Structures are given as structure tokens and as C-alpha cells.
Amino acid sequence: xxxxxxxxxxxxxxxxxxxxxxxxxxxxxxxxxxxxxxxxxxxxxxxxxxxxxxxxxxxxxxxxxxxxx
Amino acid sequence: xxxxxxxxxxxxxxxxxxxxxxxxxxxxxxxxxxxxxxxxxxxxxxxxxxxxxxxxxxxxxxxxxxxxxxxxxxxxxxxxxxxxxxxxxxxxxxxxxxxxxxxxxxxxxxxxxxxxxxxxxxxxxxxxxxxxxxxxxxxxxxxxxxxxxxxxxxxxxxxxxxxxxxxxxxxxxxxxxxxxxxxxxxxxxxxxxxxxxxxxxxxxxxxxxxxxxxxxxxxxxxxxxxxxxxxxxxxxxxxxxxxxxxxxxxxxxxxxxxxxxxxxxxxxxxxxxxxxxxxxxxxxxxxxxxxxxxxxxxxxxxxxxxxxxxxxxxxxxxxxxxxxxxxxxxxxxxxxxxxxxxxxxxxxxxxxxxxxxxxxxxxxxxxxxxxxxxxxxxxxxxxxxxxxxxxxxxxxxxxxxxxxxxxxxxxxxxxxxxxxxxxxxxxxxxxxxxxxxxxxxxxxxxxxxxxxxxxxxxxxxxxxxxxxxxxxxxxxxxxxxxxxxxxxxxxxxxxxxxxxxxxxxxxxxxxxxxxxxxxxxxxxxxxxxxxxxxxxxxxxxxxxxxxxxxxxxxxxxxxxxxxxxxxxxxxxxxxxxxxxxxxxxxxxxxxxxxxxxxxxxxxxxxxxxxxxxxxxxxxxxxxxxxxxxxxxxxxxxxxxxxxxxxxxxxxxxxxxxxxxxxxxxxxxxxxxxxxxxxxxxx
Numbered sequence: 001x002x003x004x005x006x007x008x009x010x011x012x013x014x015x016x017x018x019x020x021x022x023x024x025x026x027x028x029x030x031x032x033x034x035x036x037x038x039x040x041x042x043x044x045x046x047x048x049x050x051x052x053x054x055x056x057x058x059x060x061x062x063x064x065x066x067x068x069x
Numbered sequence: 070x071x072x073x074x075x076x077x078x079x080x081x082x083x084x085x086x087x088x089x090x091x092x093x094x095x096x097x098x099x100x101x102x103x104x105x106x107x108x109x110x111x112x113x114x115x116x117x118x119x120x121x122x123x124x125x126x127x128x129x130x131x132x133x134x135x136x137x138x139x140x141x142x143x144x145x146x147x148x149x150x151x152x153x154x155x156x157x158x159x160x161x162x163x164x165x166x167x168x169x170x171x172x173x174x175x176x177x178x179x180x181x182x183x184x185x186x187x188x189x190x191x192x193x194x195x196x197x198x199x200x201x202x203x204x205x206x207x208x209x210x211x212x213x214x215x216x217x218x219x220x221x222x223x224x225x226x227x228x229x230x231x232x233x234x235x236x237x238x239x240x241x242x243x244x245x246x247x248x249x250x251x252x253x254x255x256x257x258x259x260x261x262x263x264x265x266x267x268x269x270x271x272x273x274x275x276x277x278x279x280x281x282x283x284x285x286x287x288x289x290x291x292x293x294x295x296x297x298x299x300x301x302x303x304x305x306x307x308x309x310x311x312x313x314x315x316x317x318x319x320x321x322x323x324x325x326x327x328x329x330x331x332x333x334x335x336x337x338x339x340x341x342x343x344x345x346x347x348x349x350x351x352x353x354x355x356x357x358x359x360x361x362x363x364x365x366x367x368x369x370x371x372x373x374x375x376x377x378x379x380x381x382x383x384x385x386x387x388x389x390x391x392x393x394x395x396x397x398x399x400x401x402x403x404x405x406x407x408x409x410x411x412x413x414x415x416x417x418x419x420x421x422x423x424x425x426x427x428x429x430x431x432x433x434x435x436x437x438x439x440x441x442x443x444x445x446x447x448x449x450x451x452x453x454x455x456x457x458x459x460x461x462x463x464x465x466x467x468x469x470x471x472x473x474x475x476x477x478x479x480x481x482x483x484x485x486x487x488x489x490x491x492x493x494x495x496x497x498x499x500x501x502x503x504x505x506x507x508x509x510x511x512x513x514x515x516x517x518x519x520x521x522x523x524x525x526x527x528x529x530x531x532x533x534x535x536x537x538x539x540x541x542x543x544x545x546x547x548x549x550x551x552x553x554x555x556x557x558x559x560x561x562x563x564x565x566x567x568x569x570x571x572x573x574x575x576x577x578x579x580x581x582x583x584x585x586x587x588x589x590x591x592x593x594x595x596x597x598x599x600x601x602x603x604x605x606x607x608x609x610x611x612x613x614x615x616x617x618x619x620x621x622x623x624x625x626x627x628x629x630x631x632x633x634x635x636x637x638x639x640x641x642x643x644x645x646x647x648x649x650x651x652x653x654x655x656x657x658x659x660x661x662x663x664x665x666x667x668x669x670x671x672x673x674x675x676x677x678x679x680x681x682x683x684x685x686x687x688x689x690x691x692x693x694x695x696x697x698x699x700x701x702x703x704x705x706x707x708x709x710x711x712x713x714x715x716x717x718x719x720x721x722x723x724x725x726x727x728x729x730x731x732x733x734x735x736x737x738x739x740x741x742x743x744x745x746x747x748x749x750x751x
Contacts, residue, residue, distance in 0.1 A: 005546035005555070005590045006619040008597040013538040013577045015569060021534050035624035039543075039571050045623050047599045051539035058535065064493030065535035068567060068579070 012051035014058075014065065015043040028061040029054075083146030083208035084179065086118040095182045100190040104176040117176060123209040126177070133168045134177070135214070139388050141178065141206045142214040143365055150180075150200035169204075170194050178204045226374035230431055232422040233280060241330060241419040243466050243483065244277045244299055249308055250470045251276075252318040254494065257300070259314040263348040265296060276475045280416050280423065284478065293347030298340055298417055300349055302330060305337030316349070330418040335360050342410040343400045355396035362392060363411050367421075367434075375424060375431040382408045446513040450520045454485040454509070468508050471495045487521060492528040502529035538567065541579030542586065545619040549573050555589035574619075601625055601665040605642065611678035614667070616642035625666060628652065646682040656683050694731040701725065705746075714740050 016022040019041035026044075034050045034057075046054055058065050084092070093101065093114050101113060108126065110116035117123070127135075140153050150169065157165045172178045173194060181203040182188055193199060206214075251273040258266050267287050274285040279295050287293050300316065303309045310319055334340075341352040366385045385404050386393060393404050412432055415421045424431045446469070447455045454473060472495025473485035495505060502525050509517050546552040556576060559566060569577040578586075587594060595602075597620055604620040607613075616635055618626060629635075632649050633642040653659040659679060663671050671679075681687055700706040703724045709715050710727070718736050719727040729737050741748055 003547055003617075004592065005544065005548075005551065005594045006597050007583065007586055007594055008543040008545070008599075008622065009583060010599045011541055011543045011577070011623065013536075013541060013569060013571075015536050015538075017534040025535065035627050037623045037626040037630070039575060043569075043571055043577075045543065045577075047623050048540040049599075051537060055537055055539075062489075063535055064490075064497055064532055065537045066532055067497060068536055068538050 010048040012046050012048045012054070013043055014046070014054060018042065025058060025061075025063055028063065029057040031057070081145060081147060083211040084117075084205045085208055086114060088205075089117050089179070089207060090114045092179055092182070095186060095188055097187045097189045100188070103174060103190070107175045113176065117207045118209055120209050120213065123207065123213050126175070127210070127213050130172075130175075130177070131168070133165065134172055136389050136391075137165060137168055137172060138177065138206060138210060138214045141204070142211045143368075146208065146211045147181075147203060147205040150202060150204045153204075154200050166200070169200070173204075177210060178206055180204055225380060226376055227431060228374045230375045230424040230426065232424055232433075240278050240280070241417060244279070244417075245303060245306075245330065246466045246470055247276050247475060248273065248299055249303055249318055252303075252309065252316065253320075257316040259316065259349060263314070263350050264293065265300070265347060265349065267293070270296065276478055278478055290347065295347075295417060297347035297349050298414060301337045301340035302333040302418060304339040305333035305335070306330070311349075331364075331420050334414055334418050334420075335364065340414070342407060342414065343402055355399070359393075359396045359407065360411065360414075362389070362396075363408065364415075373433065375433045378408060378412055378430045378432060381412075381432070446509060447515055448509055448513055448517045448521050450518040452487050452521060452524055454487070454513075456483045456485065468512070471498045472500055472505050487524055489528060489531075492525065493532055496529060496532040502526055538569065538577060538579050541567070541577050542581070542583065543571075544576045544578060544586070545574055546590070547574050547619075551590060552576065558589050559586070595620060597622055599624065601662075603666060603668040604629070605663065605667045606669070607667060607672050607675045609674070611675065612644040612646070612682060614642050614644075614675075615640055621666070628662070629666075644679070644682075646679075649679075650683060656680050659683070692728075696729050696731060696734055697722070698727040698729050698737060699725055700727070709744075712740070 014022075014025075016025065022038075022042050022044070031054075034046055034054055036044045036046045036050075036054075038044045055065055055067065104113050105111055108116045108122065110122065127138075130138075137153065137157065140157065141148055144153075154165055154169060169178065173180060173190060180190075180193065180199075255269075257270060260266055271287065274287050274292075274296055277285045277296070277299070279285060279292075282292060282295070285292050285296055287296060300309070303318075304311075308319055309316055311317075336357055338351055338357070339349055340356075341350070342356060344350075344352075363381070363385055366388050367381060382404050385408065397403060397407060409430075412421070412423065412430070416423050416432075419435055421432045422435055424433075445456050447457070449455060453476065454469065469485055472492050473487050474491045475483060476486040477484040492505070496502075505525050506517065506522060509521070544552070544555070546555070552574060556568065559578065559581065560568065563581050566581045567579045571577055583596070587596070599622045602620050602622060602625075604617050604625065605614040608615065616629070616633065617640070618629075618635070621629055629642070632652050633644055635642045649659055653662065656679060660671060660676065663679075698719065700709065706725055706727075710719060710721055715737065718733040719729055722728050738748060
């Protein structure tokens with residue numbers, strides 16, 4: 001398998017100030033319906049089409065993320 | 070003395086004597102002769118400027134002619150002929166060209182000629198461009214038309230009335246602003262009857278304050294009607310859209326409150342004054358035209374004083390009864406029924422004030438000073454901002470609503486609360502802590518308490534803790550140097566690009582086109598979209614594969630992480646059958662997932678290994694004392710297998726082949742013999 005640089009398109013990112021904030025957020029929201037991949041202790045990736053759903057889930061739990069357009 | 074025509078054309082308003090004289094000099098002998106004959110006076114200019122003469126001439130004119138003169142009077146005495154003609158035609162009159170020409174022949178409307186001389190009016194009238202010029206009426210004609218008893222002369226006005234307590238035009242502005250911001254946060258669903266769902270809008274309605282009622286409780290159809298009316302105004306202002314019976318707000322700039330509510334009312338097609346209850350339905354027809362008509366009549370009553378609603382009705386009927394009947398008859402309405410609804414609507418949008426004396430209702434235009442601008446916020450240490458309504462600037466609401474919510478609304482005061490949620494919504498709409506503080510500072514009568522400053526700053530700190538980048542690209546490259554170089558190039562070419570470093574080999578970027586990124590690396594790159602892509606390569610070791618997590622899309626990566634143990638150093642993924650069993654519904658389901666994710670597919674020996682692992686081991690054995698019965702004809706084979714005798718002793722292996730135990734072979738032979746089927750080796 002060749003080691004080529006990879007560019008993945010259509011990705012949304014949730015990044016928190018600290019790992020514990022992400023942990024806390026992940027405990028609060030149920031992400032079972034949203035495909036996600038924790039790429040580092042502070043961040044998860046979701047397909048872009050789930051960004052709004054993720055944002056809504058967080059809002060429902062009182063976490064109002066900053067949306068960087 | 071030379072006569073200058075230019076001032077006439079430039080000047081506004083009706084014609085005065087001097088101007089009539091200048092115009093008269095422009096027309097030929099025949100035209101003047103016709104006017105002299107009609108006015109029965111050789112001094113035609115003087116006659117046109119004489120109130121007594123004008124009054125006697127107006128006594129003899131037709132109703133249609135009077136309507137046209139009224140239109141000229143309504144626009145100040147001077148107008149484009151074509152505009153007047155179109156306006157009246159649109160209102161349902163037949164073509165008024167002939168009537169306008171008659172008026173010109175009689176010298177009651179005068180074409181404003183500029184650089185022509187010795188003009189023949191009769192020739193001018195026959196030209197197609199006749200109406201494409203300005204016309205004016207004499208000042209005496211305007212005065213006479215306005216004071217004509219048939220169109221509301223001697224209007225009784227009052228100056229000793231007071232508006233109703235809750236009569237404040239700014240209440241409307243706040244209502245619309247609250248509704249708009251409320252609908253930005255949550256859509257409004259309509260019932261099957263197109264009514265707003267009362268339960269879902271209760272929270273919104275309670276914050277609205279309407280004249281004569283106060284806070285809307287939606288207790289009856291009339292209140293629901295007022296609510297729907299306000300919604301329809303927002304439609305008229307093009308701030309809402311509807312899809313599948315769900316109304317949502319269209320994102321607009323913060324300046325929408327400067328928009329004209331009146332225009333929203335006049336143009337909305339979502340309100341029908343004839344409809345009972347609060348149904349929100351698109352409606353077409355003559356109503357927008359009637360609204361404008363009544364407004365034009367109301368505007369023509371050039372008074373700052375109170376007039377009774379009955380006077381307005383009378384006036385509307387007198388000015389253009391034909392239009393009123395033409396427009397309202399199909400709706401089974403009369404002007405007497407329509408005007409009170411118009412008054413209520415105008416009252417709700419702050420266009421007029423209402424007063425009552427006994428059973429009689431009076432109205433007047435909203436005085437301009439009521440819209441003056443002052444600072445009116447008083448921030449309190451408990452996080453509330455009180456607003457005294459009287460000196461309110463409408464735009465102040467527009468600015469505070471994105472980050473504050475109404476906690477209480479009384480007749481003359483309103484209290485906003487800076488809650489955690491409202492501030493977070495404000496930050497979500499793009500405001501910063503500095504924006505909020507500077508906004509409050511600008512509009513407050515008193516300094517902002519430290520507690521509020523702390524609240525805002527703290528909310529902003531919390532807001533910044535979680536950030537979502539809704540759409541971007543993930544660049545992954547194991548060679549850190551190459552990645553650094555590519556990013557350097559990227560920043561150079563796209564200074565506005567957002568770049569988030571996730572690890573040494575992974576970077577998230579947004580705001581860049583993929584085409585610009587493919588040439589960042591000197592070597593070929595792999596583009597991964599959110600569809601399955603080959604990220605496994607199976608070797609000879611069972612249940613193991615080389616895995617490249619960079620090539621797995623997010624959906625796949627989360628599944629792979631659940632069923633494999635991945636060693637980053639060796640890049641080997643070892644599959645765990647137990648986890649596979651919890652995640653996949655058997656072998657076939659697993660293969661459906663693995664095939665598109667494997668370079669070259671899943672090899673046969675790996676499939677065997679997976680099958681074994683998932684079913685807990687499959688055994689094999691040689692069978693002895695078995696004969697194979699082969700039937701060349703598949704149809705015959707099917708028929709034989711349906712025979713009761715044979716179906717008990719045969720085991721079908723395929724379309725042509727059957728297995729039979731040696732001990733039972735004679736039964737098969739006997740049966741085949743009985744059926745005259747020749748056995749080749751028996």
C-alpha cells in the first residue's frame with residue numbers, strides 16, 4: 001500500500017479548548033447516530049453533512065459551539 | 070417683459086395665475102378660443118384663477134372627470150399624465166384617456182409645454198405621446214376639489230382627544246422584531262386549517278403587546294387573528310418563507326427594522342381583511358389595491374387632527390365609489406365593513422392612533438415626534454436591561470434581540486434578560502463580547518454594571534471553548550516535512566484559509582478549493598471522499614491486514630476502530646471476531662463491508678479464515694457408502710425428486726445430481742425401472 005498524502009473532503013471538525021471539555025461534551029451527547037472519529041484528544045471529525053446535527057445536539061445539552069464558517 | 074417657461078416645469082404643485090398666463094401664451098388661437106367658450110370669459114387666465122368661476126365650472130363636470138381631478142389634487146396638483154391614467158385603470162376604471170382629454174379641452178388640466186409655441190391642443194391630443202408629459206391643475210381647481218362636499222368637505226376634526234394608552238407605534242416595531250427573532254430560533258408550524266399551532270406559539274405570543282388587548286394570550290380568534298396579521302406583515306416585508314406548512318425566517322441584515330411596515334401591510338398577500346380567525350393563507354385579489362386606495366384617501370385628508378372612522382368611510386366612498394364597489398363586491402364586503410378592519414391593521418402597525426368617545430372611534434396619523442430617537446436602556450446589576458418605552462429607538466431593539474430575551478413586557482416598559490442561552494445564541498450569530506458591550510454602552514442611560522460585563526465576558530469565554538468548522542478538508546501526510554512545505558505554500562496562496570493543526574501528520578483546512586490543493590504536493594495524492602475507499606491490504610496471515618487509517622473515511626474509520634486492534638508502528642490491523650460479531654450481522658454482512666475497503670478485495674483464504682472465526686470453526690468429513698445418481702435432464706430430475714418414494718431416499722446435491730445411500734440404492738433402481746428410465750451402469 002503506497003504512502004501517499006491523502007486529502008479527505010467533506011469533513012467537519014469539532015475542536016475543544018481542552019481534552020476534558022471534549023470528554024465532557026462526549027458524555028453529554030449521544031453520538032451513536034453520527035459517524036465520528038476522534039483524531040486527537042481535543043477534536044473529533046464528523047462527515048460535513050452531520051455538522052448541523054452535531055451542533056444541534058450540543059446546543060440541546062447547553063453547549064453552544066462557535067461556528068467558524 | 071419676456072415670459073420664462075422654465076420655472077413652471079420645474080416648480081411643483083398647482084398652477085398659480087402667473088404660471089397659467091405663461092402657459093396660455095404657448096397655445097394657438099383656436100385652443101384659446103375653445104377655452105374661452107367653455108369658461109365663458111375672454112380673460113381665460115384670470116377665470117382659471119378665480120374660485121367663483123372654478124366653482125361654477127366644476128358644477129357642470131361629470132363624475133369621471135371629478136375623479137381625475139381628485140387624483141391630481143391627491144398628488145399635489147401636478148403629475149405625469151400616463152401615471153394618472155394607469156393608476157385609475159388599475160383601480161378598475163375603464164380607460165380614462167377620453168375623460169382626461171375632455172378635461173384638457175375644457176382647460177381644467179393643462180399640459181405643461183416647455184419649448185413649443187403656437188400649440189394646437191386638438192392636434193396634440195391626437196398624438197400617441199399626449200399622456201407622456203406632466204399635467205397640472207390650477208390652484209383654484211385643487212382647492213375646490215379638496216373642499217368639494219362630495220369628497221369630504223367640511224371634515225369634522227377634533228383636537229381634544231387623547232390616544233389610547235397602549236397606542237405606541239414602537240410597540241409594533243418591537244412585536245415584529247420579537248416575532249422575527251423568535252421565528253429565527255424556531256419555525257412555526259401551521260395546522261391543517263393553516264392556523265398557527267396555539268400551544269407552540271404561546272411563548273412567543275405572550276411577549277407581544279397589541280393595542281386594546283395588551284399581551285396576546287391567544288384566548289380567542291380575534292387575538293389569533295392579530296398574531297397572524299403580524300406574521301403576514303413579516304411576509305409582506307419578505308422576511309419569512311413557508312414550506313410544507315412550516316414558516317421560517319429568512320436571514321436578513323440587522324437593519325430590517327428600518328424597513329417600512331406600512332409597505333409590508335400594503336403589499337402582503339398573506340392577509341385577508343375579510344377572513345375570520347387567524348388562518349395564514351396566501352391570497353390574491355383586489356385587497357392590496359383597496360389598502361392603498363384607503364391610505365391615499367386618508368393621506369389626502371391633510372390634517373394632524375382626529376377624524377372619525379365614519380368620516381373616512383364617507384370620504385372613501387365619495388372619491389371613487391366605482392372602484393370601491395368593483396373591488397369589494399366580489400369579496401361580499403362593503404366599505405363600511407372594510408374600513409374598521411383597515412383601521413385595526415393600520416393601528417397594529419403603528420400607522421395611526423386611535424381614540425374613542427362613546428361608541429365612536431377616531432383616528433389620526435401617528436405624529437412624527439413619536440418616532441424620535443433617544444437612549445433608553447438601563448442595565449441592572451442582576452443581568453437585566455430595563456427599557457422605558459416612550460423614548461425608544463426602534464433600531465435599539467434590533468441590536469439587543471440577538472443576545473437578550475424578553476423577560477417581561479408591560480405597557481410602557483420592557484425588560485430584557487441576558488441569559489446564558491441568549492448570549493450564546495448571540496455569539497452564535499456572529500457577535501463578539503466586545504460587540505455586545507459596546508452596543509449596550511452606546512444605548513444605555515447609565516454605565517453598565519460590572520456584573521453584566523463579567524457575565525458577557527464569561528459567556529464568551531465559554532463560547533470559545535467549543536468550535537465547529539462545518540465543512541473543510543483533512544490533509545494527512547506521514548512525511549512531516551512535506552506537509553509543512555505544502556502548508557507553507559497553502560498559506561502563501563490563501564491568506565484567508567483557516568488551518569487547524571491536529572497532529573504532526575494531520576491538518577484541517579477550510580475555505581480552500583480542492584483543485585488548488587492537489588498541486589501542493591510534488592507527488593500524486595489520494596483524494597478521499599465520504600465513500601468507502603480501499604484502506605486494507607490483506608496478506609497471508611489470517612485475520613490480519615495492513616491498514617492505512619489516512620485512507621479510511623470517517624464513517625468507515627469509526628467502524629474499523631470498533632472491530633480491529635491497530636498497531637500504528639507496524640500498521641497492522643488484527644480483526645477481533647468477537648467485536649465483529651457484535652458489530653456485523655454475520656459473515657456476509659462483514660464481507661459487504663470489507664470488500665470495498667480492501668485493495669484487490671478479500672482473498673479466498675482470508676474469507677475462509679473469517680468464516681471459520683465467525684462460525685466458531687467448520688469441520689469437514691469424507692462420506693462413505695454413497696452413490697451419486699446423475700440425471701441428464703434437469704426437468705426429469707425435478708420431477709423424480711417430487712416422487713414420494715424417491716424424495717425419502719435421495720439427497721439432492723445440485724440440478725442434476727442426487728446422493729443415495731448404498732443400502733437404499735435398490736429402491737431407487739426399482740423405482741427408475743418402474744418408470745422405464747434406463748440405467749446406464751446398473
